[in-house]
Amino acid sequence: RMSGYNLQNIPTRKPIGEQIKRAFIPDEGKVFVARDYSQAEARVVAHLSRAVGLIELFDDPTRDVHKENASRIFNKTLTAVSETERYLAKRVVHAVNYGEMEDTLAQSINEDAEETKVWISVDEARRLREAYFSIYPEIQEVFWANVRRELKQSRTLTTPWGMKRTFYGRWGQDLFRKAYAFVPQSLIGQMGRRALVACYKEIEVAQPEWGAQVLLNVHDSIVMQCNEYALGLVARRMGEVMRFPLVINGKDVAVPTDCQVGWNWGKSSAANSMG
Numbered sequence: 001r002m003s004g005y006n007l008q009n010i011p012t013r014k015p016i017g018e019q020i021k022r023a024f025i026p027d028e029g030k031v032f033v034a035r036d037y038s039q040a041e042a043r044v045v046a047h048l049s050r051a052v053g054l055i056e057l058f059d060d061p062t063r064d065v066h067k068e069n070a071s072r073i074f075n076k077t078l079t080a081v082s083e084t085e086r087y088l089a090k091r092v093v094h095a096v097n098y099g100e101m102e103d104t105l106a107q108s109i110n111e112d113a114e115e116t117k118v119w120i121s122v123d124e125a126r127r128l129r130e131a132y133f134s135i136y137p138e139i140q141e142v143f144w145a146n147v148r149r150e151l152k153q154s155r156t157l158t159t160p161w162g163m164k165r166t167f168y169g170r171w172g173q174d175l176f177r178k179a180y181a182f183v184p185q186s187l188i189g190q191m192g193r194r195a196l197v198a199c200y201k202e203i204e205v206a207q208p209e210w211g212a213q214v215l216l217n218v219h220d221s222i223v224m225q226c227n228e229y230a231l232g233l234v235a236r237r238m239g240e241v242m243r244f245p246l247v248i249n250g251k252d253v254a255v256p257t258d259c260q261v262g263w264n265w266g267k268s269s270a271a272n273s274m275g
Contacts, residue, residue: 029211036220037220048248066086096132198242231261
């Protein structure tokens with residue numbers, strides 16, 4: 001058992017981070033239940049960009065967003081897309097939306113190469129980046145352009161839920177990258193905090209017989225523990241109370257949650273899952 005430690009600082013690099021997280025277990029007779037917002041920041045970027053093709057992908061739960069993006073980036077049919085290509089498409093989406101350049105993209109992918117067995121050159125990263133923006137030009141032409149316009153007018157950006165930040169840095173790419181990330185990251189952070197309060201009030205306090213306790217909020221995820229028999233009830237209720245009305249550019253945006261359960265805080269697996 002550990003106390004007085006900031007669980008948001010648990011290492012995320014594998015395999016050491018995974019080994020450490022497996023050391024955290026629920027109280028006797030209880031099980032962990034975690035829900036996190038699915039591809040939340042990328043969904044927000046799609047709507048801020050008014051990127052219709054990307055929004056349609058996110059709105060259809062039967063479609064594999066990363067596989068379809070890989071199909072478009074590598075100009076292949078869905079059935080011809082490899083796992084490596086899907087992985088690269090996923091890394092591109094999560095990196096370049098906020099202005100990451102090809103050298104940093106290659107470096108971040110190669111840092112995980114010992115585990116993933118995927119290495120790329122800076123030139124390959126540049127081609128991936130350019131292909132992604134050719135498919136979704138709205139990210140640069142709408143989202144980035146709007147951010148720069150707001151910076152030029154007031155140096156202040158505001159999330160759809162009213163959080164504001166004024167940027168005082170030197171005008172240039174470093175400032176722009178921080179500004180691109182502000183609304184999506186802060187909005188999902190706001191959503192996570194609202195989810196924390198909702199899970200506490202609507203589950204832990206309102207349903208004491210379930211033995212549920214809120215344990216952790218890390219950006220876009222909530223971790224609870226509950227009595228084993230109440231697992232299904234808590235998991236479903238978390239999915240309900242973590243949904244909040246969100247409007248971006250006049251359009252209602254639904255950010256669904258994914259659920260994982262297990263006997264420790266490590267990654268869900270055959271040995272660490274209750275289904």
